[in-house]
Amino acid sequence: MLDELKLLYNTKLKQEKEKFGNIKDLMDFLNKEKLTPQFEVFTTAGTDPIVNVGGRDVLMFSSNNYLGLATHPRVIEGAKMQLKKHGGGPGGSRFLCGNIDILDDLDKKVAATVGAEDAITFPTGYMANLAIFNTLMDPLLGALPYSKNSGVIFSDEYNHATVVDGCRLSSAKKIVFKHNDMADLESKLKKFSKNKHKMIITEGVFSLDGHLGKLKEIADLSKKYNCIFMVDDAHGIGVVGEKGGGVPQLLKITKDVDIFMGSFDKALGCMGGYLAGKKELIEYLRIASRPYIFSSAVPGVLAGGAIAALDICCDQKGAILRRNLMKNSNYVGTKLKKLGYNVLGDGTVFALPVIIGDEDKAIQFSTRLFEEGIFIPSFRWPAVPKGTARVRVTPMATHQKKHLDYLVDVFYKVGKELSII
Numbered sequence: 001m002l003d004e005l006k007l008l009y010n011t012k013l014k015q016e017k018e019k020f021g022n023i024k025d026l027m028d029f030l031n032k033e034k035l036t037p038q039f040e041v042f043t044t045a046g047t048d049p050i051v052n053v054g055g056r057d058v059l060m061f062s063s064n065n066y067l068g069l070a071t072h073p074r075v076i077e078g079a080k081m082q083l084k085k086h087g088g089g090p091g092g093s094r095f096l097c098g099n100i101d102i103l104d105d106l107d108k109k110v111a112a113t114v115g116a117e118d119a120i121t122f123p124t125g126y127m128a129n130l131a132i133f134n135t136l137m138d139p140l141l142g143a144l145p146y147s148k149n150s151g152v153i154f155s156d157e158y159n160h161a162t163v164v165d166g167c168r169l170s171s172a173k174k175i176v177f178k179h180n181d182m183a184d185l186e187s188k189l190k191k192f193s194k195n196k197h198k199m200i201i202t203e204g205v206f207s208l209d210g211h212l213g214k215l216k217e218i219a220d221l222s223k224k225y226n227c228i229f230m231v232d233d234a235h236g237i238g239v240v241g242e243k244g245g246g247v248p249q250l251l252k253i254t255k256d257v258d259i260f261m262g263s264f265d266k267a268l269g270c271m272g273g274y275l276a277g278k279k280e281l282i283e284y285l286r287i288a289s290r291p292y293i294f295s296s297a298v299p300g301v302l303a304g305g306a307i308a309a310l311d312i313c314c315d316q317k318g319a320i321l322r323r324n325l326m327k328n329s330n331y332v333g334t335k336l337k338k339l340g341y342n343v344l345g346d347g348t349v350f351a352l353p354v355i356i357g358d359e360d361k362a363i364q365f366s367t368r369l370f371e372e373g374i375f376i377p378s379f380r381w382p383a384v385p386k387g388t389a390r391v392r393v394t395p396m397a398t399h400q401k402k403h404l405d406y407l408v409d410v411f412y413k414v415g416k417e418l419s420i421i
């Protein structure tokens with residue numbers, strides 16, 4: 001009897017292994033290495049300066065809602081109006097019933113904000129990045145004068161995971177250049193100078209490193225080597241540039257960028273993503289990009305919110321919010337540096353990456369911050385290189401001085417306690 005049970009048990013185990021491979025072993029390993037993230041539940045808007053977690057109020061210093069627009073009355077009103085008109089979801093892609101009037105307005109608004117001729121929108125920024133690379137580098141029915149496998153994509157080594165995934169969908173060769181290293185990029189461009197179909201992709205704001213992408217220099221190299229130049233400005237749109245048009249607007253190189261990509265869910269406080277560029281290119285994407293054709297459109301409710309957020313960014317109110325954000329960020333950055341923290345960045349970026357170094361210490365640090373009433377999870381390998389674990393402090397335009405002072409006091413207390421400063 002016992003033998004039979006043992007046999008049954010072992011057979012079951014074997015079958016489970018066959019079905020799910022080594023998932024359990026992997027999960028055990030990740031747990032042991034403390035690589036599994038904690039998922040906290042917020043019972044109030046997780047984007048506000050003060051949020052409620054498990055019945056406790058804590059200060060939020062890790063939201064991408066940089067300008068505080070997620071709960072801005074104009075954004076809520078814009079979303080509400082479209083929710084009433086179009087309901088909860090679009091019911092299909094833009095090819096079917098999802099092509100609602102407000103999405104045309106959103107396309108136009110995005111194009112005007114970034115300074116492009118036209119734009120196309122997606123339910124997430126991730127989808128925008130999944131849409132662009134194979135549509136452009138593996139052309140539909142030979143619409144472009146390039147064959148499959150002939151393209152080359154040059155991508156900054158620190159580019160976001162969504163860029164990496166988008167590139168994986170293309171048959172083009174992927175060449176990774178050292179972060180913001182123009183000599184390395186040029187040497188790689190030289191190697192492929194005979195190849196006619198080339199593209200460079202970098203980010204506008206490297207928020208985990210506290211600085212901008214070298215867009216001016218890359219624009220020059222793009223011209224020299226005749227490459228398509230794309231900027232992922234997920235963290236720049238709305239919050240950088242005189243009118244919130246993003247990093248190309250700030251650097252006055254809008255005309256040199258071929259493809260602008262961005263997300264509505266960071267400074268714009270909504271959700272969705274876009275690709276913008278020349279009319280002809282966008283029209284091609286409308287009929288050729290698979291995530292646009294085979295997935296549902298942006299719901300009206302999100303489009304209504306995003307348009308209101310873009311309106312705010314482009315007017316006086318947006319300029320005031322951007323000033324408040326930079327004031328708050330500079331205040332915290334200066335104080336943390338004075339305490340002895342290694343704060344990355346050159347002061348141009350509002351997000352403040354603070355290096356803790358050791359992975360375990362970074363976890364301890366975040367845990368202690370949380371106990372003291374501050375929510376900032378840590379970024380660790382593989383999100384950042386080993387030994388450079390960090391917390392990214394994201395002050396928002398809506399934080400008050402007392403919130404910032406409390407943060408600095410807690411960083412002093414916990415930093416001393418854990419011998420980080």
Ligand SMILES: Cc1ncc(COP(=O)(O)O)c(C=O)c1O
Nearest residue numbers: 124125126160162234263265272
């Ligand atoms: C640089 C960058 N690109 C793209 C994305 C994806 O945007 P979304 O969150 O809208 O899918 C993110 C999101 O974190 C990002 O940081």
